[in-house]
Amino acid sequence: MAKTPLDALHRRLGARMVEFAGYEMPLQYQGIMAEHHACRTKAALFDVSHMGQAEIAEIEAFCHLVPGDITGLKPGRQRYTLLLNEAGGILDDLMVANLGSHLQVVLNASRKAADVAHMRAHGVAVTTHFDRALLALQGPKAAEMLPEATHLKFMDAAPVTIEGIDCIVTRSGYTGEDGFEISCAGFDGEALAELLLAREAVPAGLGARDSLRLEAGLCLYGNDIDETTSPVAAGLGFALSRKRLAEGRFLGGAALIKAQAEGTAEKLVGIKLDGRAPARAGAEIRLPGGGRIGRVTSGVFSPTLNVPIALGYVRSDCTEIGTALELIVRDKPLSGQVTSLPFVHHNYVR
Amino acid sequence: MSQVFYSKDHEWVAVGADGLATIGITDHAQQALGDIVFVELPEAGRSVAKGEACGVVESVKAASDVYAPLSGTVVEVNPSIVDEPAKVNAVAESDGWFFKLRLDDPAALSTLMDRAAYDEFLGKLA
DSSP states (O other): OEEOTTHHHHHHTTOEEEEETTEEEEEESSOHHHHHHHHHHSOEEEEOTTSEEEEEOOHHHHHTTOSSOOTTOOTTBEEEEEEEOTTSOEEEEEEEEEOSSSEEEEEOTTTHHHHHHHHHHTTOOEEEOTTSEEEEEESTTHHHHOGGGTTOOTTBEEEEEETTEEEEEESOOSSSSSEEEEEEOGGGHHHHHHHHHHTTOEEOOHHHHHHHHHHTTOOOBTTTBOTTOOTTTTTOGGGSOHHHHHHOOSTTHHHHHHHHHHOOSEEEEEEEESSSOOOOTTOEEEOTTSOEEEEEEEEEEETTTTEEEEEEEEEGGGOSTTOEEEEEETTEEEEEEEEOSOSSOOOOOO | OOEEEEOTTSEEEEEOTTSOEEEEEOHHHHHHHOSEEEEEOOOTTOEEOTTOEEEEEEESSOEEEEEOSSOEEEEEEOTHHHHOTHHHHHSTTTTTOOEEEEESOGGGGGGSBOHHHHHHHHHHHO
16 A cells, blocks of 8 residues: 655554555544644644646646636636546546646546546646645644745645745645645655644644535545536536636537536535434435435534534435435434535635 | 453443443444544333344444344433433443343353453454
């Protein structure tokens, strides 16, 4: 199994390690609940070096593979976009930053090898930097802890030197909080993490990362979106450029235009449950006393709201906020309602 | 002092002077689960077979079953852990008990481990 450049540090900090996407990753250090609250009230530090960092020199060929307006992405700016297949399904969701001379992309760990093969097969020259470290510093105190990067606003990207370590910093993340994702050479990763911990960032693992992203209403590839999911069904319309959609000149463009015009059979919704029992991925969704209308794709007990929350797909005529639902857990129906997303409001600094 | 036994499913069983067996999950189990947010208990009066799933604990991230370590009838449950699931994390092997069983066969206790044997069992898991 692969290890990140921060492996020794995780073990020193007493992390409980788990397998994730072929990597040994920290699930938690002191506990998911405490780490979750640390991110919402102070700042938490996540090792996300398992994600695939890569460089793309030619913008044009890459643009053919994504529905976002990448030619309109100014130097120093970052954008969320999608790699689509011919059928308009999502091969991966990714961050793209324009660093002037090239694009920097951050790919999901479970998809990075397939993504690179896909891009290369479509004539995109990709230079992988899978050995680099990537740290996420997230929370309301993140800017205080990283004064070197406070000139950046939400979704800005720039090279920044932090105590002598050359980094590429973006002001973004996967928690709904203000914060930064910091890329550096693998051999500098541990020193960078140590200096951020010395600035009182709280180490946090994949457990808190998952509960935080779910509260923020952000999809997890493999759970909430996959190759069979249309971005239209997943509520990712914000990642679709109107201009590019009108042209339709990208892989999956025709299917996407059709999905947008005709709608999709199911749509992703947020669900709040009434009791305390969470509904997990796979739980069936029904209308009260009625038949199946969908399924849960992610579910967690929200540490911030103190209630169980879930993301799931339901029939497109059942997506109205407030719609009463039943989620089947251990053969029993749990009541809940369709809720607006995000569950916990975003605190981005724009 | 009641005698305490342990199962391979990480439950403890304390037999009181009244012959009733109080059952909970071990400290090792609560640590492995992490922050517990929901507990479901069997109904009083239900008869359970050894190894039968008869309760649920959910942490932030995952659900796991609680098994009956021995066969018997549920005579009492601990509603305080339903109201305050974090109590299981705090005091798993005392006030965080789950339910009490009237055992079908008290002699079956000998199929469980004592503390020393359970500690040895945990050592082998590590």
